[in-house]
Amino acid sequence: GNSVTQMEGPVTLSEEAFLTINCTYTATGYPSLFWYVQYPGEGLQLLLKATKADDKGSNKGFEATYRKETTSFHLEKGSVQVSDSAVYFCALSDRSSNTGKLIFGQGTTLQVKP
Amino acid sequence: DTAVSQTPKYLVTQMGNDKSIKCEQNLGHDTMYWYKQDSKKFLKIMFSYNNKELIINETVPNRFSPKSPDKAHLNLHINSLELGDSAVYFCASTSAGGYTDTQYFGPGTRLTVL
Numbered sequence: 553g554n555s556v557t558q559m560e561g562p563v564t565l566s567e568e569a570f571l572t573i574n575c576t577y578t579a580t581g582y583p584s585l586f587w588y589v590q591y592p593g594e595g596l597q598l599l600l601k602a603t604k605a606d607d608k609g610s611n612k613g614f615e616a617t618y619r620k621e622t623t624s625f626h627l628e629k630g631s632v633q634v635s636d637s638a639v640y641f642c643a644l645s646d647r648s649s650n651t652g653k654l655i656f657g658q659g660t661t662l663q664v665k666p
Numbered sequence: 667d668t669a670v671s672q673t674p675k676y677l678v679t680q681m682g683n684d685k686s687i688k689c690e691q692n693l694g695h696d697t698m699y700w701y702k703q704d705s706k707k708f709l710k711i712m713f714s715y716n717n718k719e720l721i722i723n724e725t726v727p728n729r730f731s732p733k734s735p736d737k738a739h740l741n742l743h744i745n746s747l748e749l750g751d752s753a754v755y756f757c758a759s760t761s762a763g764g765y766t767d768t769q770y771f772g773p774g775t776r777l778t779v780l
Binding site: 583584586588590594595596597598601603639641645646647649650651652653654655656658659661 | 670697699701706707708709710711714721722756758760762763764765766767768769770771772773774
C-alpha cells in the first residue's frame with residue numbers, strides 16, 4: 553500500500569541554520585506530494601506541493617523537489633527563523649483513486665532557537 | 667473570515683457518552699474530510715464526502731458516523747465514546763477532491779474522554 557516515511561524528530565537548530573527534513577514515499581503510480589505545516593495549537597496549512605516528477609515546490613523560502621528515481625520529496629530551507637518552529641508533515645495523494653485522500657508521514661517537529 | 671471552522675474547539679466528556687463535532691467551510695468547496703490526529707501527532711483519514719455523497723470510509727468503528735446536510739457542512743457524531751477516541755479531530759475541504767488539490771484544514775477539535 554501507499555506510505556510516507558519522514559525522518560524522526562525533533563530537529564533542533566539555531567536561527568539561520570540550514571534545514572533538511574527527509575521524506576520518502578511508497579506508492580503505486582505517481583502520486584502528488586505535499587508538505588503541510590502545523591503551528592502550535594493550529595490546524596495544518598499547505599506549505600508547498602508538487603504534482604509530477606521533477607517539479608519543485610517552493611514557498612516562504614522552503615523548497616522540495618519531486619524525485620521519482622529516489623521516491624523522495626525532501627524539504628529544505630537555507631536559513632531558518634524562530635518563527636519556523638512547527639511540526640512538518642510530508643503527505644501523498646494517490647493518482648489512481650483520485651479521491652484526494654492524504655496519506656501522511658509521522659510528522660517532524662522543528663524547534664529553532666535564537 | 668474563517669475558511670474552515672469547527673465547533674467545539676475543546677470537548678471533554680465521560681466514557682459511554684455520545685457527542686458531535688461540527689464543521690463548516692465557506693470556500694465553496696465540493697469535498698470535505700475528517701482526519702484523526704493521535705497523541706503522537708500521527709494523522710489518519712477517516713471519512714470524505716463529495717457533494718453530500720460518502721466517497722471515503724476508512725476502517726473506522728461504526729460508532730463514528732459522518733453526516734453532510736449540504737456540501738458546506740460535514741459533521742461527525744460519535745456514539746458510546748471510549749478512552750481511545752481521545753484525539754484531535756480535523757476537518758478539511760478541497761475544491762474538487764482530486765489528487766492534486768490542496769486541502770484546507772480547520773483548527774481542530776480536541777476530544778478528551780475521561
